[in-house]
Amino acid sequence: MKTLQVELGERSYPIYIGPGLLDDVQRLGKHIQGRQVLIVSNETVAPLYVESVKAALPQGLQVTDVTLPDGEQHKTLAVLEKIFDAALAENHNRSTTILALGGGVVGDMAGFAAASYQRGVNFIQLPTTLLAQVDSSVGGKTAVNHPLGKNMIGAFYQPQAVLIDTNVLTTLPPREYAAGLAEVIKYGLICDADFYQWLRTRRDALKSRDPKTLSEAIERSCAAKAQVVAADEREGGIRAILNLGHTFGHAIEAQQGYGNWLHGEAVAAGMVLAARLSAERGDITAGEVDALVEWLEYQNLPVAPPPDMTVEQWLAHMARDKKVIDGRLRLVLLRAIGDACVVDDVSTAALEAFLAPFCAC
Amino acid sequence: MKTLQVELGERSYPIYIGPGLLDDVQRLGKHIQGRQVLIVSNETVAPLYVESVKAALPQGLQVTDVTLPDGEQHKTLAVLEKIFDAALAENHNRSTTILALGGGVVGDMAGFAAASYQRGVNFIQLPTTLLAQVDSSVGGKTAVNHPLGKNMIGAFYQPQAVLIDTNVLTTLPPREYAAGLAEVIKYGLICDADFYQWLRTRRDALKSRDPKTLSEAIERSCAAKAQVVAADEREGGIRAILNLGHTFGHAIEAQQGYGNWLHGEAVAAGMVLAARLSAERGDITAGEVDALVEWLEYQNLPVAPPPDMTVEQWLAHMARDKKVIDGRLRLVLLRAIGDACVVDDVSTAALEAFLAPFCAC
Structure with missing residues (x-):
């Protein structure tokens, strides 16, 4: 097992990475403070892991579990309320601990519920998708969609802690797995050219989910994220680079209807757009864009936005x-492979011209 | 005009108290940072003040206003969503400033909307009821009900600032006004015996809304709250004393249906219960309880809970x-008039026995 630390003063917390952490009684118990636990998961994850997590909890706790519908389209205020309903029906108080057991949607919702329930209770992230493990479970961004x-x-x-059980990746559906790889590759693109090349040369091992390669990829991804978050917790500046591909990606997700494109898929297509725009500005080469596109395709990720979106949309x-x-x-955008930056000098006209070739008229 | 400061390090902010602040262009402009403003008010307040607040805003801002239904029964996640709808429909971004123009319900909802919109934007409290001016607009507690x-x-x-315009109190409906007085009296009870006596001897001036008396009462109330909040922002300890009468009061509000009892009315009845329990424990005298009851009645406040609640409820x-x-x-509870404390030694059986005489069987 590896342990990383997210350094945020009094809000610092550990990220544990290793096989079997969902069954690790000691590890989980260490971070539960009160006598109540609320497990939030979804219809897909609950049958797989809720019972084993319950079995791994310290004896004598009051445990409630709430199962949300699965999918980004359910990441809403209305569904969030189900978490509060469950917590209040069982009299969970301010000393309860919420466990977020699932992918990014569960983590974001359980985290926001923890932030808001009685104005803030403890929570622990137990991410069960690659995307949640390398990205959404780390750094404290929680939210629902509008x-x-x-x-x-x-x-x-x-959160108080993030427990990344690498065993869960063996059964992750192929689309979910590929979507997570998009965020892994993102870290190489934005801040670590060595990691980017390291990943590229291991594309086969990544595709076949080789445990050793995956474990190291997760660790390096989390370390990169922890470093950026420690430098800029509330995204006053540098943290924005974690959003490479996300401005385009979020537009795709919202326009296509949440849940039709997976978040990581939209980010992949968005990163390609960001790379193309960076190349147009002369910061990276067309060859580098082509290599990225070819690699993402190899990992079964989309490399172009849906063709039915208009420039206006x-x-x-x-x-x-x-x-x-x-x-x-x-x-x-990218100043180079491994070096992202935030620019505010792209005019609406320039953006229109850039997007037009990818759009329906 | 008087200025108090809530000392919270980088989250410190001023409270301004004086007549005409809702029309004070300079004061308001000083605390608006971006180029967008979202005014949140309700059906009752909007016709009275929205236009004058708009007129007092600096030129050149994008201003959106959203009007919520009036009443505690509308302090819900569903109504909260209307604020987000309005903000997003007009493309308000992370640099927008939300103005909470209204009583406690508007302040709590606009404040929670500000906390959550894009994970946090600036906001300013413009309280238009006595209760909001002396209590809910100060200290950063925001919420909706379940x-x-x-x-x-x-x-x-x-918030970035609280602007308390004392002129608005002249037109406040009598029930709303009395409800606010309950929270004013609370400050005397919990932490300032001198203030308590000062208020009691000015009961007529309070009842007739004498501006000078009221202004000083507001100032001393805000100063008391600011001091407690500065000592314990997130209610790890001492801040809980601000909740005198609230555990009983919240039970009344929830059981009677939000909006039937005003919050301040429920707090008044709750404070009497807390005082009676304190007297049973021997900490204050029966005479002190009687004097409180007589005074609250004089200020047109309820001094007993609704008789139809059962012990189980x-x-x-x-x-x-x-x-x-x-x-x-x-x-x-009260250790003495002017000295509240938090106790955890009241057993369920003792509480049942205490409440039984006030209850339906």
């Missing part, structure tokens, strides 16, 4: 991006 | 109180 924009309602709220979604400041859009 | 409990979903989230609501820790109820 029909007009992804993750628009939420909180920065850090793109612009409307992007205008609501959380990185907009006083009407000015900010985009995460 | 059918099973008051203020169960929310955040600790501080009381206990069920109180078991969900946010001050419960691991199943153990904590109550705010």
Whole structure:
């Protein structure tokens, strides 16, 4: 087992990475403070893991579990309320601990529920998808979607611990797995050219889910994220680079209807757009873009946006991006492979011209 | 105009108290940072003040206003969503400022919306009821209700400033005004015996809304609250004393249906119960309880709970109180007039015996 630390002063917490952590009684018990536990999972995850997590909890706790519907389309305020219903029906108080057992949607919702329930209770992330393990479970971003924009309602709220059980990846559906790889590759692109090359040369091992390669990839991804988050918890600056591909990706997700494209798939297509725009600006080469596209395709990820989106739809979604400041859009682009930056000098006209070739008329 | 400061390190902010602040262009403009403003008010307040607040805003801002239904029964997640709808429909971004223009319900909802919209935007409290001016607008508690409990979903989230325009009190409906006085009297009871006596000797001036008396009462109330909040922002300890009468009061509000009893009315009846229990424990005298009851009645406040509540209903609501820790109820009681404390040694049996005389069988 490996342990990383997210350094955030009094909000610091450990990330544990290793096989079998969902059954690790000691590890889980160490981070539960009160006498109540609320396990939040979804219809897919609950039958697989809820019982074993319950068995791994210390004796004598009051345990409640709540099962949410599965999918990004259910990441709403209305479904969030089900968590509060369950907690209040069983008299969970401010000393309860919420366990987020599932992928990114469960983690984001359980985390926001923990931030808001009685104005804040403890929570622990138990991510069961690759995407949640390398990205959404670390760093304290929690949220639900709004029909007009992804993750628009939420909180920065850090967990007490993240337990990443690498065993769960063996049974992850292929689309979910590929979607997670998109975020892994993102870390190489934004801040670590060595990691990017390391991953590329292990594309076969990644595709076949080789445990050793995967474990190291997860560890390096979490370390990269922990470092960025420690430097800028509330995204005043540098943290925005973690959003490479996300401004385009969120537009795809919102326009296609949440849940039709997986988040990681939309990010993959979004990263390709960001790379293409970076190449147009002369910061990376066309060859580097082609190599990225070819590699993402090899990992079974989409490399172009859905062809039925209009320029107007793109612009409307992007205008609501959380990185907009006083009407000015900010985009995460690449200065080089392994070096992302935030730019605010792409005019609407330039963006229209860039997007037009990918759009329905 | 008087200025107080809530000392919370980087989250410190001023409270301004004086006549005409809702029209004070300079004061308001000073605390608005971005180029967008979202005014949240309700059906009652909007016709009275929204236009004058708009006129007092700096030129050149994008201003959106959203009007909520009036009343505690609308302090729900579903109504909260209307604020997000309005903000997103007009592309408000992370640099927007939310103005909470109204009483406690508007302030709590606009504040929680500010805490959650895009994971946190600026907000300013413009309280238009006495209760909001002396209590809910100060200290950063924001929330919505759940059918099973008051203020169960929310955040600790501080405003950038609180502007208390004392002119608005002249037109406040009598019930609303009296409800606010309950919270004013609370400050005397919990932490300032001098203030308590000062208020008692000015009961006529309070009843007739004498501006000078009121202004000083508001200032001393805000100063008391600011001091307690500065000492314990997230209610790890001492802040709980601000909840005198609230455990009983919240039970009344939830059981009677939100909006039937005003919050301040329920707190008044709750404070009497807390005082009676304190007297039973020998900490204050029966004479002190009688004097409090007589005074609250003089200010047109209820001094007993609704007679139709059963002991079971009381206990069920109180078991969900946010001050419960691991199943153990904590109550705010009086060691003396002007000196509140938190106790956790009242057994369920003792509480049942205490409540029985006030209950339907």
